[in-house]
Amino acid sequence: MSIFVFAFNVNTIKAQSGGTIYINPDGSISSPVTANITISNNETYTFTGDNYFPIVVNRSNIVVNGKGYTLQAPEGKGFCLTGVSNVTIENTAVTSSSWGIFLYSSSDNDLSHNNFTGDSRYGIELDYFSDNNIVSNNNVVANGEVGIELCSCSGNVLSGDNVANVKIGICLDSSSDNVLSSNNVTENSWYGILLSYSSGNVLSGSSVNANGDGVLLSSSSSNMIYHNNFINNAEQVTSDGSPNTWNIVYPSGGNYWSDYQARYSNATEIDGSGIWNKPYVISVNNTDCYPLMRPWMGPLTQTGENVTITDASGISLTFSNVTSKGMTTVSETRSGPNLPSGFELASETPTYIDIRSTANYTGTIQLIVAYDNAGLSLDEEGSLCLLRWNETTQQWNDITTRVDTISDVIYAETTSLSTFALMLPSVTVSSTELSTQKLTEGSDLYVTVTVTNHSNYTETFNVTIYAAQQNRGISTPICTFTNVTLQAGASTLLTAGLSLGQGSYDLSVKVSPTQDWITLSSGIIPIGAVFVAPIALFRLWSGHRPVLV
Numbered sequence: 001m002s003i004f005v006f007a008f009n010v011n012t013i014k015a016q017s018g019g020t021i022y023i024n025p026d027g028s029i030s031s032p033v034t035a036n037i038t039i040s041n042n043e044t045y046t047f048t049g050d051n052y053f054p055i056v057v058n059r060s061n062i063v064v065n066g067k068g069y070t071l072q073a074p075e076g077k078g079f080c081l082t083g084v085s086n087v088t089i090e091n092t093a094v095t096s097s098s099w100g101i102f103l104y105s106s107s108d109n110d111l112s113h114n115n116f117t118g119d120s121r122y123g124i125e126l127d128y129f130s131d132n133n134i135v136s137n138n139n140v141v142a143n144g145e146v147g148i149e150l151c152s153c154s155g156n157v158l159s160g161d162n163v164a165n166v167k168i169g170i171c172l173d174s175s176s177d178n179v180l181s182s183n184n185v186t187e188n189s190w191y192g193i194l195l196s197y198s199s200g201n202v203l204s205g206s207s208v209n210a211n212g213d214g215v216l217l218s219s220s221s222s223n224m225i226y227h228n229n230f231i232n233n234a235e236q237v238t239s240d241g242s243p244n245t246w247n248i249v250y251p252s253g254g255n256y257w258s259d260y261q262a263r264y265s266n267a268t269e270i271d272g273s274g275i276w277n278k279p280y281v282i283s284v285n286n287t288d289c290y291p292l293m294r295p296w297m298g299p300l301t302q303t304g305e306n307v308t309i310t311d312a313s314g315i316s317l318t319f320s321n322v323t324s325k326g327m328t329t330v331s332e333t334r335s336g337p338n339l340p341s342g343f344e345l346a347s348e349t350p351t352y353i354d355i356r357s358t359a360n361y362t363g364t365i366q367l368i369v370a371y372d373n374a375g376l377s378l379d380e381e382g383s384l385c386l387l388r389w390n391e392t393t394q395q396w397n398d399i400t401t402r403v404d405t406i407s408d409v410i411y412a413e414t415t416s417l418s419t420f421a422l423m424l425p426s427v428t429v430s431s432t433e434l435s436t437q438k439l440t441e442g443s444d445l446y447v448t449v450t451v452t453n454h455s456n457y458t459e460t461f462n463v464t465i466y467a468a469q470q471n472r473g474i475s476t477p478i479c480t481f482t483n484v485t486l487q488a489g490a491s492t493l494l495t496a497g498l499s500l501g502q503g504s505y506d507l508s509v510k511v512s513p514t515q516d517w518i519t520l521s522s523g524i525i526p527i528g529a530v531f532v533a534p535i536a537l538f539r540l541w542s543g544h545r546p547v548l549v
Contacts, residue, residue: 019031019032019053020032020053020054020055020056020076021033021051021053021054021055021056022055022056022058023045023055023056023057023058023059023062023064024058024059025058025059026042027039027042027043027059027062029045031053033053035051035055036049036050036051036069037051042062043061043062043063044062044065045062045063045064045065046065047065047067047069047071048067048069049069050070050071050072051069051070051071051072052071052072052073053072053073053076054073054076054078054079054080054097055071055073055080056080056082057080057081057084057089058082058084059084060084060085060086060087061085061086061087062086062088063087063088063335064079064087064088064089064090064092065088065090065092066089066091066092066093066114067091068091068092068093069092070093070094070095071092071093071094071095071097072094072095072096073094073096073097073098074096074097075097075098076098076099077098077099077100077101077102078092078094078097078100078101078119079092079100079102080101080102080104081101081102081103081104081106081109082103082104082106083105083106084106085106085107085108085109086334086349086350087106087109087110088110088111088112088334089101089109089110089111089114090110090112090113090114090335091113091114092114092115093114093117094114094115094116094119095116095117095118095119096119096120097119097120098119098120098121098122099121099122099123099124099125100116100119100122100124100143101116101123101124102122102125102127103126103127103130103133104128104130105127105128105129105130106126106130106133107129107130107131107132107133108131108132108133108349109130109134109334110133110134110136110333110334111124111133111134111135111136111138112134112136112137112138112333112334112335113136113137113138114138115139116138116141116143116147117139117141118142118143119144120143120144120145121143121144121145121146122143122144122145122146122147122148122149123138123140123147123163123166124138124140124147124148125146125148125149125151126149126150126151126153126156127149127151127152127153128151128152128153129152129153130150130153131155131156132154132155132156132349133156133157134156134157134159134333134334135148135157135159135161136157136158136159136160136161136331136333137159137160137161138161138162139161139162140161140162140163140166141163141165141166142164142165142166143166144166144167145166145168146166146167146168146169146170146171147161147163147166147168147169147170147185147188148161148163148169148170148171149168149170149171149172149173150171150172150173150175150178151173151174151175152174153175153178154175154176154177154178155177155178156175156179157178157179157181157332158170158178158179158180158181158183159179159181159183159331160331161183161184162183162184162186163183163184163186163188164184164185164187164188165186165187165188166188166189167188167189167190168188168190168191168194169185169186169188169191169192169193169211170183170185170192170193170194171191171193171194171196172193172194172195172196172198172201172220173196173197173198174196174197174198175198175201176198176201177200177201178198178201178202179201179202179204180193180201180202180203180204180206181202181203181205181206182204182205182206182329182331183206183207184206184209185206185207185208185211186207186208186209186210186211187209187211188211189211189212190212190213191211191212191213191214191215191216192208192209192212192213192214192233193208193214193216194215194216194218195215195216195217195218195220195223196218196219196220197220198220198223199221199222199223200222200223201223202223202224202225203215203223203224203225203226203228204224204225204226204227204228205227205228205296206229207228207229207231207295208228208230208231208233209230209233210232210233211234212233212234212235213233213234213235213236213238214230214233214235214236214237215230215236215237215238216237216238216239217237217240217242217244217286218242219240219242220244221242221243221244222243222244222245223244225244225245225246225255226247226252226253226254227253227254227292227296228255228256228296229255229256229258229296230255230256230257230258231256232258236257236258236259236282237283237286239282239283239285239286240283241283241284241285241286242285243285244285246280246282246287246288246289247288247289247290247291250270250273250275250289251270251274251275251290252290253273253275253290253291253292254275254280254288254289254290254292255288255291255292255296256291256292256293256294256295256296257280257288257291260276260280260291263280264276264280266278269293274292274293274294275290275291275292275293276290276293278291279291297327301319301322301325301326301327301328301357301359301361302325303322303323303325304321304322306318306319306320307322309328315330315355315367315370316367316369317355317365317367318365318366319359319361319363319365320361320362320363320364320365320366321361321362322359322360322361323360323361323362324359324360325359326357326358326359326360327357327358327359328355328358328359328417329355329356329357330353330354330355331353331354332351332352332353333351333352333354334349334350334351334352335352336350336352336389336419336421337389337396337419339421339423340387340396341459341460342425342427342459342461342511342512343385343387343396343423343425344423344424344454345421345422345424346371346376346384346423346424347372347422351421351422352419352420352421353369353419353420353421354418354419355417355418355420356417357417363415364413364414364415365413365414365415365416365417366411366412366413367386367399367411367412367413367414368409368410368412369386369409369410369420369422370408370409371384371408371409371422372408373405373408381403381405382405383424383428384403384410384423384424385398385400385410385422385425386398386399386410386412386420386421386423387399387420387421387423388412388414388416388419388420389418389419389420389421390418391418399412399414400412401413410422425511426453426454426457426459427451427452427453427454427461427486427511428451428452428454428511429450429451429463429509429511430450430452430491431450432447432449432450432509433447433448434446434447434507434530435447435448436530437529437530438530439530439531441500441501441502442499443499444497444498444499445497445498445499445500445530446495446498447465447479447495447498447507447509448493448494448495449463449465449493449494449495449509450491450492450494451463451484451486451492451494451511452486452491453486453488453490454489456488457488458485458486458487458488459485459486460483460484461484461486461511462480462481462483462484462511462512463480463481463484463494463509463510463511463512464477464479464480464481464509464512465477465478465479465498465507465508465509466508466509467498467506467507468505468506468507468508469503469504469505470503470504470505470506470529475508478498478500479496481494481496500530503531504529504530504531505529505530505531506529506530507529507530
């Protein structure tokens with residue numbers, strides 16, 4: 001689905017006192033009171049001032065942008081989401097509530113760039129099969145009991161969150177297969193991170209500093225815990241002996257422990273690897289085999305030519321020339337710039353990839369991105385595009401070089417890093433037909449192209465037919481249908497009469513959006529080969545049609 005929003009009807013609602021604010025399934029707001037919120041296109045809800053009452057979200061596929069304003073819900077939940085999906089809540093300061101945000105049986109949501117302070121119980125709680133949510137770049141400080149809790153949830157990503165000055169920083173209760181990465185968990189009085197009856201989770205790249213217990217593991221096994229910094233916790237880790245993994249392969253290593261040298265004073269470095277030669281023993285069944293000598297600083301991109309790094313998600317980047325080393329990070333988010341007309345995200349769950357680096361580099365960057373082919377036809381796989389958002393021009397650019405439908409990876413090339421997204425054209429060429437493949441010079445060749453709009457919106461686009469003389473490799477546009485408009489789900493047949501000079505040609509067709517804010521480098525569909533012969537090669541036999549000799 002592609003959405004291109006220029007102008008809406010905007011409703012402004014001013015605050016009064018008392019009650020609860022409901023965002024209803026139909027997109028309207030109803031409440032005994034009103035709120036400082038504008039509604040745009042029944043999809044975007046923007047704070048225009050502070051709000052002082054709970055907000056219950058009963059509508060999926062919306063964005064709530066607090067614009068830095070405050071939400072207070074004394075003795076209640078700041079935001080409450082039950083049974084909804086694809087909701088983004090961002091840029092809101094939630095304070096003086098019992099819960100900052102509470103999700104119940106709500107999946108595929110994005111809670112990012114919010115500030116939670118002074119909430120009496122929980123900053124963020126995900127409960128009862130609230131799965132596949134992204135909780136990123138939130139500041140969760142000085143709340144009463146728990147900063148972030150997951151209860152009976154799986155597949156969630158907690159990334160870049162700052163959790164401090166509560167009793168329990170992050171708590172996973174009966175929750176499995178979640179990812180906690182690049183979080184700062186500091187000065188929490190009981191536990192920095194608590195895992196209870198939770199297995200198969202990944203904890204990596206985080207700072208666990210000055211807590212009571214850095215990590216407490218209770219009846220929790222098969223968790224991967226690596227590349228974290230455990231610094232000055234009263235007890236670095238407390239475990240009941242359930243087996244967990246505390247390192248990945250050498251020389252990538254395990255975790256940094258601030259008390260390592262006090263415990264292993266005779267340890268030495270292994271072959272200049274930055275890893276101590278003695279394992280850090282935590283408890284029975286829990287040992288960091290490759291403890292780090294220095295705090296983990298993130299994935300370091302070294303200087304040199306053709307420098308390749310691979311993220312844990314499988315995204316590979318090769319820098320043609322890195323002039324000074326730095327950290328390169330890859331993160332996923334549910335929200336991003338508006339999609340270009342004629343395109344939709346390739347994944348059912350909205351997914352954007354944000355790639356940044358503090359390294360200095362010149363030249364090109366080659367990207368290899370794996371994709372999930374579930375639900376995609378072979379033609380759809382071949383039409384996949386990797387687009388990069390140009391932050392300077394505010395345009396999407398197609399950077400795809402090729403799609404490998406056997407290995408399910410897409411190759412691309414760029415010169416700078418930004419936000420990326422895998423997309424499918426929502427308007428595609430569904431079939432092509434040639435009137436003939438052999439004709440004489442001066443005769444007309446008829447090409448029929450069927451185009452289908454797969455989106456839920458009316459789309460306007462151009463269709464261009466190209467001809468390339470064989471052995472020359474240069475495609476030249478020879479016919480363009482401009483400003484073709486198709487309603488949602490509709491198809492149309494376009495027929496062109498072409499006159500070609502003598503030679504052998506390869507014909508192809510391409511659908512392009514009419515907006516100039518996207519540049520495409522892929523998506524050309526082959527039509528077929530045509531041979532145009534000079535008239536001298538034909539002989540007319542009496543009583544017969546012309547035949548090629």
